[in-house]
Amino acid sequence: MPLDPHIAARIHLLEGIPDWDSGRTNPDHAAAFAEFAVDPEPYDLPANVEIRDDVVAGPHGPIPVRVYRPSGTTAPLPALLWNHGGGFTGGDLDMNESHVTSAELAHRAQALVVAVDYRLANDGVQYPVPVDDVEAAWLWLTANASALGVDARRIAIGGASAGANLAAATVVRLVATGGPLPSTLLLAYPALHFPFPALSDEVQAVMATLPDMIRFHPEGSRRMLLNYAGRSVDLQPEVMPGHAPLAGFPTTRILISEYDDIRPSGELFAEQLAEVGVLVETRLATGMLHGHLNRTPTLPEVSRSLDFFAEALLSPRE
8 A cells, every 4th residue: 555645745855864863853854854744633632531740660760651541430440551662762751652642542442551751772871771661660550550540450561663662571571570461562563673574575665765764774773773782782682572582472462554664573573472372463554654653643544553552452351
């Protein structure tokens, strides 16, 4: 399927931006990217979701979290610990991939959602600090399930891109240590292998026409890993969970963007999980680029992606 028409009509705005970092830091490039990111219609958060900020204690200091609760609910709720993406170096609780996604999932699934502001791999921060933060937030959520009005049997973990990596890495750690496992793992366009598996010829033909700013070329992907992990060899299994033992993982849903250099990582991870007997379901977000949850559900495919995750939170525990 071709690119979503709204995205296709704006993709020219990214021509000449050499990479994602320049798109964040160069004022002219950042302005072009902001215009590219405008969605078809204005968007308002669901009105029936209560939002509050909190802080969780962690091994490296306090961890900000944002808690989303649907209004008027009394029964124990399903819950989700959610982690935004950003290449391990960017992103925050205010970006759409965190704030909009969390509010929408709280509304659509009638679930409590906790978004994590884990430490980014900047200014000397590297693995395992971000994973430690996500694990600490997970243990806080599971330990306080009753006080938060949460059904302890139905607590999921998930994330997008680098945040999906951290969610899966936390599960790798919990399986290894015997910690409390999530009922479900939700992964959006996850980065789980190094190097990333190769694209199909059909997808590669489309990707070759797209601006560099939204590509994950091999050298840039290697730099991202080096910045996060400090090296690209002899990695701990948590660093790239696609290379970890996966037996014992919970039921998993994987959301895949159609036009995304990282797409094959999500597809391969689904095959690996199925191989060891884990129930796994994938959804291809047609016409979408990497990071499409950083838009809003005024794009129909984004809304369908949110429903895919919300359905998993609504479903009874396996």
